[in-house]
Amino acid sequence: MSVIRFLARPMLASSFVITGLDKLKNADDTARQLSPVLRRASESLPFQTDEKVLARVIGGAQLGAGALLGLGKMSRFAATVLALTSALNTYVEWRSADISTKEGRNARRAQLLKNISLTGGVLLASVDTAGRPSLAWRAEHLAADAKKVTGKQIKRADKAVRKAVDHAVGA
Incomplete structure (x- = not known):
């Protein structure tokens, strides 16, 4: 204080x-x-x-x-x-x-x-x-960080699914 x-x-x-x-x-x-x-x-x-x-x-x-x-x-x-x-x-x-x-x-x-x-x-x-930081600021930044992490994970998962589909179709 x-x-x-x-x-x-x-x-x-x-x-x-x-x-x-x-x-x-x-x-x-x-x-x-x-x-x-x-x-x-x-x-x-x-x-x-x-x-x-x-x-x-x-x-x-x-x-x-x-x-x-x-x-x-x-x-x-x-x-x-x-x-x-x-x-x-x-x-x-x-x-x-x-x-x-x-x-x-x-x-x-x-x-x-x-x-x-x-x-x-x-x-x-x-x-x-x-x-x-106030609770509102913390919640806002937590949500933004979660959105960034989720976006990255979705992109990685999308690449993995596309790669698996390409291998399955191409095989």
């Missing part, structure tokens, strides 16, 4: 870990703030669940994924989870912000920009392969 990744991942993850802890500690407030979104989510689930439980799940997901990203374990998966929860938080905070005063509107804009920046950071982390 490079020094940049070693430093940047925990720095990026720290905000999500603290937010996740806060959501777990204050599940009632989180459920109230996320209520419109959580109500729809709980209605669409095949089993009934409380909005407070979903709020805790979101907080736990942020805490766990933030810890994994900070430690450099399953970083791409953790960053993807954080991108999803960050997008959800951005939407909810934007909707629930107080915009009755100029200070409230400025705070709403600052919070939106911070959340968008964090979402962008974890989106970049979600596609970071740490200098190794």
Whole structure:
């Protein structure tokens, strides 16, 4: 792992870990703030669940994924989870912000920009392969190599069959 990744991942993850802890500690407030979104989510689930439980799940997901990203374990998966929860938080905070005063509107804009920046950071982390080829690149090159090998083998087999047919017909 490079020094940049070693430093940047925990720095990026720290905000999500603290937010996740806060959501777990204050599940009632989180459920109230996320209520419109959580109500729809709980209605669409095949089993009934409380909005407070979903709020805790979101907080736990942020805490766990933030810890994994900070430690450099399953970083791409953790960053993807954080991108999803960050997008959800951005939407909810934007909707629930107080915009009755100029200070409230400025705070709403600052919070939106911070959340968008964090979402962008974890989106970049979600596609970071740490200098190794991605699975898609590996699969593409494996298929190309297999096609080359197969093409050569087919040409050799074709020559062998033609030679055998020439010998059989000529005999």
